Amino acid sequence: MAGAQPSLQDVMSALGVISGRLTSVENKLQCLDKMDQRTAVLEKDMKTLWLALEDSVKRVDERVSKLQYSAEGADIASAHVSSRIDDLERERDSLRKDLTYMKSQSMRNNLIFTGVPEVESESPDTTESILRKHLTDALKIARETVASIKFERVHRSPGEHTRGKARSIIAKFAFFKDKESVRSEWKQFTGTNYNVFEQFPSEVVAKRRKLLPKMKEARSNGKRSMISYDTLYVDGRPVGD
Structure with missing residues (x-):
C-alpha cells in the first residue's frame, strides 16, 4: 500500500542488513588495523636494517681508510726498505772490492808458470827445484841469480796430476823485486809452449x-x-x- 508505514519486521530486516554491513566494515577496519600494525613492524624492521646497513657501510669506510693509511705507510716503509737495500748493496760492493784488493795484495808477489813438465808424486821441494831449473833453462836467467831468489812457497795448481798434462806452477816470491825481475823476462817464452803471468x-x-x-x-x-x-x-x- 502506497504511503504505508514500514512494519516492525521491515525495520528489523533493515537493521539486520545495516548490522551486517557494520560488522563487515568492522572486520575490514580490523584488517586495516592489522595491516597498519604489520606496516609499523615492517617499517621498524626496515629502519633496523637500514641502520645496520649504515653501520656496516661506516665500518667498511673506516676499514678502507685504515687500509689506505696502511698502504701509504707501506709505501713509505717500502721506500725506506728500498733505500736501505741500496745502502746495503753499495756496502756489499764496497766490501767485495776491499776483499778483492786484499786478495790481490796477498797475490802481489805471485807468478804462475804454465807448460812446465810435472813428475809423478811431485813434492813441493821437487816442484821448487823444477822451477829453478826452468828459470835458468827457459828464461835464461843466470844460475847464481836463480839460486839467490827466495820463495815463500812453490806448488802446483790444485787438482790431480794427469799423465801427459802438466799443472801450472804457482810461485810466491819472498821479494817483489825478484818477482818483477823474473816476470820481465817473459819474452824468452816467445815461440815456446811456456808462459808466465801474474796471479790475480x-x-x-x-x-x-x-x-x-x-x-x-x-x-x-x-x-x-x-x-x-x-x-x-x-x-x-x-x-x-
Whole structure:
C-alpha cells in the first residue's frame, strides 16, 4: 500500500542488513588495523636494517681508510726498505772490492808458470827445484841469480796430476823485486809452449779477460796499450770497461 508505514519486521530486516554491513566494515577496519600494525613492524624492521646497513657501510669506510693509511705507510716503509737495500748493496760492493784488493795484495808477489813438465808424486821441494831449473833453462836467467831468489812457497795448481798434462806452477816470491825481475823476462817464452803471468783474484781475471780484445784492437790500430791490474791503458790513459 502506497504511503504505508514500514512494519516492525521491515525495520528489523533493515537493521539486520545495516548490522551486517557494520560488522563487515568492522572486520575490514580490523584488517586495516592489522595491516597498519604489520606496516609499523615492517617499517621498524626496515629502519633496523637500514641502520645496520649504515653501520656496516661506516665500518667498511673506516676499514678502507685504515687500509689506505696502511698502504701509504707501506709505501713509505717500502721506500725506506728500498733505500736501505741500496745502502746495503753499495756496502756489499764496497766490501767485495776491499776483499778483492786484499786478495790481490796477498797475490802481489805471485807468478804462475804454465807448460812446465810435472813428475809423478811431485813434492813441493821437487816442484821448487823444477822451477829453478826452468828459470835458468827457459828464461835464461843466470844460475847464481836463480839460486839467490827466495820463495815463500812453490806448488802446483790444485787438482790431480794427469799423465801427459802438466799443472801450472804457482810461485810466491819472498821479494817483489825478484818477482818483477823474473816476470820481465817473459819474452824468452816467445815461440815456446811456456808462459808466465801474474796471479790475480778471479774477479780481476774476469775483468782482464773482457779487456783483452780491446787491448788487441788498440794495438792493431798502432796505439800503445796495456792492462794493469783490472784497468786498460791506451796511450797512457785509462779506458773504461
